[in-house]
Amino acid sequence: MKANVEQFRFRDQKLAKKIINELREMELDIMIMHVCGTHQDTLVRYGLEGMLKEVGVTIRQGPGCPVCVTTPREIQEILTLAKNEITITAFGDMMKVPGHGTSLMEAKSEGADVRIVYSVDDAVTMAQKNNKETVFMSVGFETTSPSTASVVARGPPDNFSILTCNRVVPPALEAILDMGEVKLDGLIEPGHVSTIIGTSPYEPISKKYIIPQVIAGFEPLDLLMGVLMLARQVHEGRAEVENEYSRIVKPEGNIKALELMNRVFEPVDTEWRGFPVIPRSGQALKEEYQEHDARKYFEDILEDLQTWEFEEPEGCRCGEVLRGIIASSECPLFGKECTPVNPVGPCMVSNEGSCNIEYRYGKD
Ligand code: SF4
Structure with a gap:
């Protein structure tokens, strides 16, 4: 299947199933990170996170909410x-x-x-x-x-x-990879940011850390295709920058x-x-x-x-959420002491925050 995104009907269920089946056949056990609140919204809202987990792909939102x-x-x-x-x-x-x-x-x-x-x-x-x-x-x-x-x-x-x-x-991606707290097999790069910076700032990262990267759009099929492109790279031992969102993101x-x-x-x-x-x-x-x-x-x-030496709000694990170490639901305060009405940390405040997104779509 060729990544010709212009031909996508972005919510075509048949194509989504085809992508999921190809991922399943690869027998994956990989962890990938994206850095975009809109990507997280699509992943959770359309149930892609769970579908991908079933075929061996775990996705975490990193520091992608300004x-x-x-x-x-x-x-x-x-x-x-x-x-x-x-x-x-x-x-x-x-x-x-x-x-x-x-x-x-x-x-x-x-x-x-x-x-x-x-x-x-x-x-x-x-x-x-x-x-x-x-x-x-x-x-x-x-x-x-x-x-x-x-x-x-x-x-x-x-x-x-x-x-x-x-x-x-890009420097935050390098920081995540340098810290090495989560072993990542690939990165999904944000479509909006990439529209401005193009594809070249990601090239040195793939070379230095030998990690595949795919720039992806925001529709469900954009993300599924982005994951498939990453998985193929992992499967084939490649570490390149690929652009799934080429209808918008230009190399320059x-x-x-x-x-x-x-x-x-x-x-x-x-x-x-x-x-x-x-x-x-x-x-x-x-x-x-x-x-x-x-x-x-x-x-x-x-x-x-x-x-000034500042401290995080007591009990808040936003730092670990932002570094991709835990999922929002693993924070003990999630949905109890911390809700969008009474947020303890910023990840529950912003619509782009991972905790807020999980709470809004009813994931426990
Ligand atoms: S925002 Fe709330 S749920 Fe999220 S990590 Fe911080 S305290 Fe926990």
Whole structure:
């Protein structure tokens, strides 16, 4: 069967059965990781996780939810700015993420000026209408960074600054493989991120770690085909980068978006929740844009937090979930003390979080 995705009817059950049968015939016992909340949603919503498990393929979501990997330090930074009467703008997903005993939602209920926005452009519009200092909490991977970069490059108002919590995916994949806590036989790479970065950033990873990778789309058949392509590589002893999502992802990525990101951001060593500092995995505003960098602009207010030792919420095992060591349902708090209404950790807050997805689709 050839991977001609253009011909797929993306939910064709006959084709799905054919793929599952081919996987079964391989008599697999493999563990693969993906790093994408939308992939996890498709896997759980359509019951693919269970189907794949039956044919010897275990799949874990790694650090693929930008809200989930935002650290308690970053949450504390934005809360500290909120308490200093600065207007805070953030995506709705960030509102409930627990910081050190509180969240942006609680800060808002206590009178802080915290506003939900749907884009960085909304945040700029608010700053234009607002006489106060306004900070946008910029959270996301390569998919969202270009829009933040675009706003900065265009020259936002003087009272607008950005708390950059942007991260890039390939260094996190290397961190997972370097740590070696889970033995992985392959990686499914995220379609959206790959639309921006293309296929080449994954090549050195396959070479260095001798691991197969497949970039996959988001329909059920995209994922099944992605797993089959990975399994064939494992079976044949290959470790290459293949592109199942070639109808969207081009080898060179989105050149304009990449140029924009590179103009505005520079790579920095960054902490991810559940991980040690990962080299060159974060994006900071370049020197020439410092006046819009909230960490520089409000340095006096945020200074103490740079050395602050933070702790995860008690009992929360988000770190292990994000590193693929356990499934969400293996956390003792899952569905008991921790639910989307009363989340203990960020993986239960975000729609892209593994715990939230498992809870929503009723998996126990
Ligand atoms: S169930 Fe809750 S406490 Fe447990 S890992 Fe998930 S988010 Fe953290």
